[in-house]
Amino acid sequence: MPNPTIDIRLSVLDLAPVIAGNTPADSFRNTLDLARHAENWGYHRYWLAEHHNMPGIASSATSVIIGHVAGGTKTIRVGSGGIMLPNHAPLVIAEQFGTLESLYPGRIDLGLGRAPGSDQAAARALRRGLGSGGQDFPELLSELQSYFNPSSGSPMGVRAVPGEGLDIPIWLLGSSGFSAQLAGQLGLPFAFASHFAPDYLLPAIELYRSHFRPSEALDKPYVMIGLNVVAADTQQEAARLATSQQQQFLNLIRGRTARLSPPVDSMDALWNEQEQALVERQLSYAIVGDQDTIRKRLPVYLEETGADECIVASQIYDHEARLRSYQLLAEVVTHR
Incomplete structure (x- = not known):
């Protein structure tokens, strides 16, 4: 029996x-x-994240790489997970995503965050007087929305061309309650970064749902959670592959940035007990193992959160092993 x-x-x-x-x-x-494999395996969307001054992450020019992926695929939705809006003039983002939507109609998502996606030095280099700290995020979001919906009145009579009048789904992303509450109040879909900041996941989801107001975008709340998944044909191989991601988080805890390291047989010589506890806490929303492990663990997270969608990060050193991980996950899920 299957x-x-x-x-x-x-x-x-x-x-x-x-x-x-x-x-x-x-x-x-x-x-x-x-992305091409994910499309064939039935994944719904493919998001790329804005990070800066990090040698191990290449998606800093997020809109450009979204165009690269959308142009090389046919049906999968492609978008940002996310664009860090305080780093940019809203008009520029409206024009960029208006261009993407015009090129690939009905396939583009605009996920937005209010963090810098970088260290303080890079944030200063990026912002150049465009605001600070993400405190003005609601105002920046309102301005951005006005470029897509000119009936609401564009600031200073400026029009986003392309962008104006296009229906581009906007998501709010977050790792705390700020964006959760704002997403609820505005009736927007909400994605929580539980793949690296799981501690506030459940309170944030509750805050989002309790503040939700129906809108033109949504008539009821829609929650997506981030999961780390490292899957392999055996439990032992998955555990070994996962050490690359553990090393990456260990570097972040130590204030270092580096390219993704190859897996090791054991992390014991690389971290101390306190560091191990910190890494494991940050990676507590993770599934590492074979397909049986996925079948046991994934329903637990879904029942706990009531999530409508899971977005999966798999920081695996070997590309073929990374493909295999996403394939194994897709095989145990009914797509909709």
């Missing part, structure tokens, strides 16, 4: 990892290859 499948919409979060010994050009080739 194993039952899990009913949930699946998507991909790609950080375009630059692995040790490779270049961003290699990462972009791998990104498009993964």
Whole structure:
């Protein structure tokens, strides 16, 4: 008798990892290859994230790489997970995503965050007088929305061409309650970054749902959660592959940035007990194992959160192993 499948919409979060010994050009080739496979395996959307001054992440020019992926695929939705809006003039983002939607109609998502996606030095280099700290995020969001919907009155009579009048889904992304509450009040879909900041997940979802007001975008709340998934044909191989991601988080805890490291047989010599506890806490919304492990763990997260969709990050050093991980996950899920 075949194993039952899990009913949930699946998507991909790609950080375009630059692995040790490779270049961003290699990462972009791998990104498009993964996107094409994900499309064939039934994944719903493929998102890329804005990060800066990080040698291990190549998706800093997020709108450009979204165009690269959308142009090389046919049906999968492609978008940002997310654009860090305080880094940009809203008009520029409206024009960029208006261009993407015009080129690939009905396939573009605009996920927005209020963090800088970088360290303080990079944030200063990016912002150049465009605001600070994300405190003006609601105003920036309102301005951005006005460019897509000119009936609401564009600031200073400026029009976004392309962009004006286009229906581009806007998502709010967050790792705290700020964006959760705002997304609820505005009736927008909400994605929580539980793949790296799980502690506030459940309170944020509750805050979002309790503040939700129906809008033209949504008539009821829609929640997407981030999960780290490292899947392999055996539990042992998955555990070994997952050490690349553990090393990446360990570097972040230590204030370092580096390219994604190859897996190791054991992390014992690389971290101390306190560091291990911190890494494991940040990666608590993770599934590492074979398909049986996925079948056991994924329903637990879905029942706990009531999520409508999961967006999956898999920081795996070997590209073929990364493809295999997403394939194994897709095989145990009923797509919708």
